């Protein structure tokens with residue numbers, strides 16, 4: 115048997131050899147770090163003998179694949195521990211996931227957080243016992259016989275395609291059905307933690323039994339585990355749902371309805387700044403603002419094709435008198451009607467209609483997440499009607515407008531997704547000529563403008579391909595924010611025309627543009643990004659005036675507050691009869707950017723003593739100086755100082 119190593123060297127062996135033995139022969143430190151191996155494209159467990167020729171690549175702890183192997187093995191380790199503690203336990207699936215692993219368990223009793231510690235301790239015992247994880251290939255019949263009393267595993271075995279190998283893994287007294295890719299010995303799993311419990315349907319099927327899912331995570335070093343755990347802590351702290359509640363930004367209430375967010379005064383203050391920003395930037399960039407209804411006739415949405423291709427995301431129709439209405443999931447058809455409402459000449463184009471659009475989409479209840487994915491949303495939308503020769507310039511204009519906004523918001527574009535169609539027929543309109551045209555043009559624009567992108571087939575809108583701007587939140591979570599979509603279909607379905615230079619009718623092309631997403635999604639991103647401590651231009655309350663002594667300085671403080679409000683700032687005054695220190699701490703909890711303390715000197719000299727959020731430094735300046743400083747802070751938006 116001959117193995118070829120990545121450096122091209124070949125070695126001959128006279129007997130089957132495990133990846134561990136191969137590593138040991140090279141060095142003992144390599145053996146310690148080796149996790150498994152690839153023989154050509156087949157993954158070999160650390161202790162699975164290799165008995166044929168091929169290209170060998172050892173996987174060590176620092177390789178991308180290693181984390182998955184460790185975590186998959188940890189799921190087995192956890193199952194073994196559970197089986198020891200609860201001999202009647204049965205198991206569904208237990209895969210490695212992006213940040214760890216889980217296993218679905220069927221138990222008579224329902225587990226509590228405390229039980230996780232118990233299971234974890236049992237796992238540590240099994241690590242000490244250092245069981246070898248032994249792979250065994252078996253026939254379908256043998257597998258079914260082995261698991262004959264186990265509904266879950268027999269169901270899983272039956273789902274394995276005919277002809278595929280079936281393998282069992284044994285570690286001590288515990289045997290599991292598994293495709294493999296293991297670390298060979300329980301003793302190699304050292305740094306892990308069980309994290310949480312959830313309910314999960316067996317194989318995700320809501321008509322089947324409900325199981326208990328246990329999540330955990332395993333790492334190769336204590337430092338890596340600790341770092342991950344503190345990241346999880348930080349993520350909890352930054353969760354926009356938690357922050358939104360604490361800072362009284364928005365409300366999600368089941369009586370109002372699932373996925374229907376209510377903006378409270380603080381949240382709306384932020385949203386209004388963003389609305390004004392959008393309006394202003396668009397006005398400067400030549401957009402025309404319009405306003406259209408949240409309902410339309412079902413017929414309007416049949417004409418556009420939404421009814422055929424987007425119906426599952428729409429709320430059901432409403433009938434009244436002789437008309438049938440739908441709540442709009444998008445505004446495009448309304449904007450098509452605006453274009454159609456007048457005679458258009460080639461000189462009128464591009465025509466850029468922008469609107470802050472409230473729209474409704476039926477999202478599955480399981481998909482709803484705080485403000486990030488809702489059912490009623492307000493989009494910073496636009497539809498740009500162009501001549502074919504204007505497509506490129508307008509896509510680039512839209513791109514630049516979005517790029518500026520993302521920077522103004524202090525966010526970063528992680529990457530651009532170029533979403534095209536795939537062959538799933540019902541999702542996309544079926545005019546191949548228009549599809550190919552739109553995809554080619556959009557891709558050419560991206561290439562010409564040297565905008566790097568990632569192609570994702572199947573993610574296009576039903577009417578055309580799009581480029582989606584993916585933003586990465588501080589926690590590493592990717593989220594679609596802005597979008598530019600190229601559409602040849604809707605102009606055709608609405609029979610839109612303009613008169614060209616030779617007096618003939620021509621078809622315009624539409625660019626759909628989502629500017630800074632919906633306010634709901636954007637708010638979720640911003641809350642997490644800033645941990646609720648908004649930069650001054652966005653903060654719901656930008657400054658709070660705090661009199662040292664309410665009886666003496668209260669009136670002056672109130673007048674200063676009103677003066678700053680009149681200048682256009684959002685300012686409060688704290689007129690409670692509380693100690694100064696208490697009021698300052700309270701302002702800090704509300705994450706107000708500026709605290710302005712007014713005492714005798716400030717009152718006499720027309721000064722303020724200010725302190726910024728997160729700092730204990732105090733500065734005494736004239737009121738006029740403070741105003742200039744505030745103006746400069748607001749003007750730079752979220753860009754660094």
Ligand code: TSB
Nearest residue numbers: 444486487488491594595597626627628631632635
């Ligand atoms: C840009 N017709 C186009 C429009 O002209 C359109 O609606 N495109 S979209 O379907 O991609 O949606 C635009 C943006 O809305 C998305 O990029 C995303 O940022 C945001 N969005 C989509 N669904 C939701 C949702 N359920 N909750 C919150 N925001 C959403």
Ligand code: ZN
Nearest residue numbers: 444445446626
């Ligand atoms: Zn649209």
